[in-house]
Amino acid sequence: MNSIDYKNILVAVDGSEEAEWALKKAIYLAKLSDATLVLAHIVDTRNFPTIEAYDMTLRERSDAFANELLEKYKMDAVASGIVHVQTEVAYGSPKVQIPKDLAKKYSIDLIVCGATGLNAVERFLIGSVSEGIVRHSSCDVIVVRTNTDK
Template sequence: MKKYQKILVGVDGSPQAHAAFERALELAKQNDATLIIASILNADKYVGMGLALGASYINKAAEVDLLDRLQDSGQVLVSQAKRLGIEDVILEVTQGNSKTALAEDLVVKYGADLIVIGATGTNMVERVLIGSNAHFVVQHARVDVLVVRE
């Protein structure tokens, strides 16, 4: 069985992401691996919070608030991982396209060799319109992907 060294898990506050985080904790512990917890503010989902006409952008104050919330909730996950004995934990809170960040950018940045992601963190309408992150990551990642169902 392959021993994973750097496990990237995407979290977004959904029950599916929580299940993925729990599985990533188990795998990081079993493999004595680095755990990279990624929370990406996908600003495209928040169009309309700003006032620009013809441009999809998020109001700067709302953006800062959302990033702060992601940072705070991410720190809770870091603490949980460390309590379980996972020594090397990285929190990545950023904004951008969550699909490419998980499938490509963060894999390269951290040298991840496994991505753990929830089956879906979006509602039915978002899945139809933009597709799920899980589907994109499975199709485009150059490393192993574990899709966790709730």
Template sequence: MTLSYERILVAIDGSKASEQAFKEATAVAKRNNATLGLVHAIDTRAFSAVTSYDGAMTDKATEYAETLLTEYKESAIKEGLENVEIFIEYGSPKTVISREIAKKFKADLIMCGATGLNAVERLLVGSVTEYVIRHAPCDVLIVRGTAPDVETV
């Protein structure tokens, strides 16, 4: 039995981890002749703490997301992919990716970069990747990239 994917969604946030996930997602999409979805979720919760919020922050975040995803889309097309879709959404990245966009895009695979957070930071902040693993309606592949450094206590 050969497993193939037709609609691959990759989370892009501008980090090295998401860049590695994008590269792997592009390769998987090419092998499967799949449609690649690129998603960037703008975390609007961060703006609620700013008392002088006037929409300029959202505009800058949206502009950054558009530029970032356009560059990734162009790169995927240069690699030979024909079907690449872009999604810019607002809200909590973990719920936007795992619940909203995955269903809207009809993803059968979500690819994410592994986080660089340690156990304490994950406990306090929460991990988008961990949440996606637990709540996605489809398979999830975590791309590690290079082996993480081991810290000694």
């Protein structure tokens, strides 16, 4: 396998600007190696029990947001020439779902994610999602910090 030939690329998206940058990079890399692109959105349910006590529609709205987001990104990927695109909405901790569960489920050999926008206190207390992905992944990971498609 050539050093840039990936067969299954997972890109983690959450609707942020940095996630869109990651999507651009993942599309570029998938085109280079004719890879399958897996678009994943993780609904972080760790705080749901507390929040749902006040807002019963949270899960429903989270699902709708995730599905709309993934459908838009899938259309972008297909319009860019990606033939094999899959989408996945998963629930739980993104730091676990992406590098462990989804990477295994889809035989992922590259994960692409945006750098997070968490503030210094949040990073100290809970760590960033991208940091968790890098730490727990058994495949290559690219953390995108710039807006470029190459």
